[in-house]
Every structure is written in C-alpha cells, then in structure tokens.
Amino acid sequence: MGKRRLALCAGVLAVTAFGPAACAAYAADGGDVSVVPAAPAPGGDIALRVTGCDAREAVAQSPALVSDARLTPDDGDGLAGDGRVRSTVTAGTYTVTVACDGTEHRGTVEVVRKHTPAAGAEPSTYPSPLAPVNAGAGGAARDLAGGPERHGPGTAQTVVALALAGTAALTVHRAARRQARRGRRTG
Known part of the structure; x- marks a missing residue:
C-alpha cells in the first residue's frame, strides 16, 4: 500500500x-x-x-x-x-x-498524564504474552510450547528417509554390478 x-x-x-x-x-x-x-x-x-x-x-x-x-x-x-x-x-x-x-x-x-494506579493498588491484569514469541528458529517456540512432546522423526520423515536410503542402496548395488562386469571382461 x-x-x-x-x-x-x-x-x-x-x-x-x-x-x-x-x-x-x-x-x-x-x-x-x-x-x-x-x-x-x-x-x-x-x-x-x-x-x-x-x-x-x-x-x-x-x-x-x-x-x-x-x-x-x-x-x-x-x-x-x-x-x-x-x-x-x-x-x-x-x-x-x-x-x-x-x-x-x-x-x-x-x-495528559498517563493513568497510573493508586499507591498500593494492584493492577487487575498483569502484562504478559498471550502466546510464545516468534523468537527465531522459524517459530519453533510456538510448536514446542503448545503441543505434546515429540521424540524422533514423524511418519512423513521416516518414509522419505527410507525412500532415500533405498535409492542410495540401489545406486550402490548397480555401480558394484557394473564394476564386477568390467572386471570379468578384462580378466
């Protein structure tokens, strides 16, 4: 604007x-x-x-x-x-x-003078944050403060990790087979 x-x-x-x-x-x-x-x-x-x-x-x-x-x-x-x-x-x-x-x-x-409570009077509400402050880490404070405690990766992260590990293992296996074929031909 x-x-x-x-x-x-x-x-x-x-x-x-x-x-x-x-x-x-x-x-x-x-x-x-x-x-x-x-x-x-x-x-x-x-x-x-x-x-x-x-x-x-x-x-x-x-x-x-x-x-x-x-x-x-x-x-x-x-x-x-x-x-x-x-x-x-x-x-x-x-x-x-x-x-x-x-x-x-x-x-x-x-x-005008700011309104101040009378001497000895306690405020009816105390100034405090209503929610965690986004203080870095991409708002991680809100996630850590509000929900149940989590340990380890979730289901989505586990599936992605297994898919990557499987792809890496397949690539290493194929490379080893190619290397073995080359070794037989030269020998």
Whole structure:
C-alpha cells in the first residue's frame, strides 16, 4: 500500500475513533493546525494536519514533540504527517507551529498524564504474552510450547528417509554390478 493511501487510511481510522475530540480540539484552538488525538499521553503518536497551506512540504514544530514532523500533501486541501510526543514531557498545553510559504500556522496539543494506579493498588491484569514469541528458529517456540512432546522423526520423515536410503542402496548395488562386469571382461 502506498504511503499516501496508508496515511489516508490512518487518518480515516483516527477521525472515526477520535472524531468528536478532534473536532472539539480544532474548534477550541482556533487555528488551522489539527492534532489527532487532541490529548495524547507522553510517548504517544499523533497525526498532524494543516489547512490553508499551498506548499508541497512543511515542518511542524513543538516543544512537546520528539522531533520536527515533516508534513506532505494529503488527499484533501492540506498537508499531513505524523509525530511522537516526548516521553519525558509534562502534562500541559503546547503550541504546534507550522511555517508554510512565509505564513505561520498554529495549533495546540494538550498532553495528559498517563493513568497510573493508586499507591498500593494492584493492577487487575498483569502484562504478559498471550502466546510464545516468534523468537527465531522459524517459530519453533510456538510448536514446542503448545503441543505434546515429540521424540524422533514423524511418519512423513521416516518414509522419505527410507525412500532415500533405498535409492542410495540401489545406486550402490548397480555401480558394484557394473564394476564386477568390467572386471570379468578384462580378466
């Protein structure tokens, strides 16, 4: 899938999931730079979009972002790109600035604190893998962890091994017969 189609699909998914919040944030900041989700947690990924910019490319900057976000044309009438919120940023409202054709476009992003359980409270679920991780060996961990313990080759491997051994024995027998015939003729 092309980058533009992927960006469009991600945008549609984000608007569907966070549509009301994104519209409220866009209306609240009064700018032409929108951020989805409007209230990410530190370390979260965001989608940026600027309208009213005729350039082929622009850069979004914010103290809340890990690095400047490159914006490129989307299927609409603006530029879009992705960014990541710094994991060390404190909760608060930060300005997002996009310089485009000599004009500065502004928007805001409100970084919210990650939800942490109360002191002494235990989480209801513990983070753990649901299935073995494919960690090399062609996914052998899944086979070894889930099924009954197997020893030795299976039926298919045994049949193939016997067929190969039989072919090798037949080849050696024929070679020995040819050698024996040659030996009788010369003698």
